[in-house]
Amino acid sequence: MSSDQPFVTDDSQVLTETRDARMAGADDRFNSKLREAFGSSPFILTKFDKFMNWVRGSSMFMLQFGIACCSIEMMHTYAVKHDLDRFGSGVPRASPRQADVIIVPGTIVSKFAPRMKRVYDQMPEPKFVVGMGSCTISGGPFQEGYNVVKGAEEVIPVDIHIPGCPPRPEALIYGVVKLQERIANGESSPVVVKPYELEQFGDLERDEVVDQLAKEIDTDDLVMRYNWADSP
């Protein structure tokens, strides 16, 4: 390559020789659709954020996060036979700080919601949430329970809902692939429910419930307040 024109590829030679060699025999390891489309040019022209989206969607680290029944099906999805890794999204990470995607596999109850919120907050941006099973949609079969949060979306925003009790591994794979597709296209989901937030106890509006607990909880403790009567 001539050194006086550093940024221009003279591909007349390359086109005829290298590509032929690679596509036709001597070295056909790169004989792919991509190679055909791009030719032998070493450059791919794309928008950087589009490229980043494609990368994000193609390599997702999942949080190893088991809650209830659905986590058993989630384990099956990761393991032999279903093998979610085939789709570039099967590396379970035990720490939220290394994960991109959190699959919420189960019923969320009042005691667990603040913890889940904390785990979600610890994940680095951009992060995505897959709600697995009916419990993360509405509370599922336990919706009428006194202790059950009526869906994961009451606590954290959810990108993909997978219905089922529990969903089959195939359904989970479909949901994850759908999420990848959306990420690659740069789409995000609107948050439709106003989530419960972690707030300082002192900032809560004073009412009868707060007054009764004033002795037990310090004003700077983080709390989550559940208004069961307003739950969807």
Added chain:
Amino acid sequence: MSLERPKDRDSAGVQRHSADEIADLLGDLVIGREEHINAPGYVIPPDAVQETLSLLKNEAGFDHLSCVTAEERADRYESIYHLKKFDDATQEVSVVVPTAKDNPVSQSAEPVFRTADWHEREAYDLVGIDYEGHPDLRRILLPDTWQGHPLSMDYDQERPQVVSLREGANPLQEDHRDDQDSETMYLNIGPHHPATHGVLHLKATLDGEQVADVDPDIGYLHRCEEQMCQNGTYRYQIMPYPDRWDYISAGLLNEWAYARAAEDLADIEVPEYAQVIRTMGAELCRIAAHMLAVATFALDVYGDFTAIFMYGIREREKVQNILEDLTGQRLMFNYFRLGGVVWDLPEPRDEFFDKTRDFLEELPEALEEFHDLITGNEILQARTIGTGVLPPEVAKSYGATGPVLRGSGVDYDLRRDDPYGYYENLDWDVCVEDGCDNFSRLLVRMNEVEESAKIIEQCVDILEDWPEDERNIQANVPRTLRPDDDTEIYRAVEGAKGELGIYIRADGTEKPARFKIRSPCFSNLQTLPEMSNGEYVPDMVASLGSLDIVLGEVDR
């Protein structure tokens, strides 16, 4: 015959006490008599709990406090202690302790039976009975800041609740502050942690690498299962929930617990053909459940998603395929009905039998692989033999059951000791190991898989030869069941983790007035501090794995 007890513990040799003999033994302590379907009930005053229970334990041999049920009645609160004998599970007795509505204080049974500790905390949490003399009476399932007791009558479910996210405090710091050499460190394990098998929170205090104190904090999956069952009708609406208690594919075993209690309550006779199908399905579930237990135990000890985990899942997939053919579902089967099962074996039957036999044929080879990889592995042996020791007497006092108890050398299996289903007519063994350590519990599970395979094989043969016109899958059960008012029953079956008991009180309507679940994992988990205190942290993780708890059942 394998089902006979070993000579030295023949159940015929266990003394039987008639109801009147027990009444004589208790004497003046008894202020009334009740008749539960499973056992005679003795009403005692709330300040005589310890005296009564120690008499029953020491003089009459009722050494197994299976369950403590608390409930609120129209005019009183009631705690019911369901007692059994480890030597003969068919001998039962209920101790009923009524307390006043305005001041529900009752004496704690904790000094007599250690297992009462958590059971009474749960009773206090959900129903609101106060136990005097309890060492640590605080909420167990609901958050500390919860207001009201949800299973009491005047509970307002609409009331807002505030739950705090508070840092845990080191319970030993005060004691150790002055001592320079033994500084302790407080460590949260969970509720989101790969080694806790779900959402369990262990408040561990470490002294160097050793566990000085561990306090399991549960309730992160308390899904109001008892409330859900109390809101459902007997015939159809309750059956889907048992699948979700122990969700590790043990669905049919759990369904059987409810089916057995409700059938005995409503006096329903299950056709023999249905019992064979139930037995086969239940044992398939047991294999699936134990496979996951073994797989995750290896995961805990080796610390990575290695071959053993994958092999375990591979076997489970096979079982789940068979169960899916049978029930139509992979995990939540909803296959049992009161009086039988919902449908017959899938057609063509030969194909189903072939598939099941193929699985059973390949199973020994797969188990051989497991033995090569796990039990024959020196590393695992070094990690598990002699660690997490649970002596039999301690296990009994905590009400541990299932593989945990059998791994401590106690020969107790409800399938044989309190027979139900078709187990009596089959040839199989109860697996007992007397090492009392993590390794023994692992061995018990591996051996039980073999025994379950034997049971399934016999069931398949029986089902194949069953005459076509006698395939009766369901008894005649009225569409709406209304068991008689004020009948009470406590019945248990051998679930995958141990004794899974159901207490039901009927009030003449189509829904239970009180539905209490005695979860084996709840009692088994209580033994964790006994096994771990003073041991190394990694051994505690191994002990937790060998307990094989499932949080859906611990918290319900």
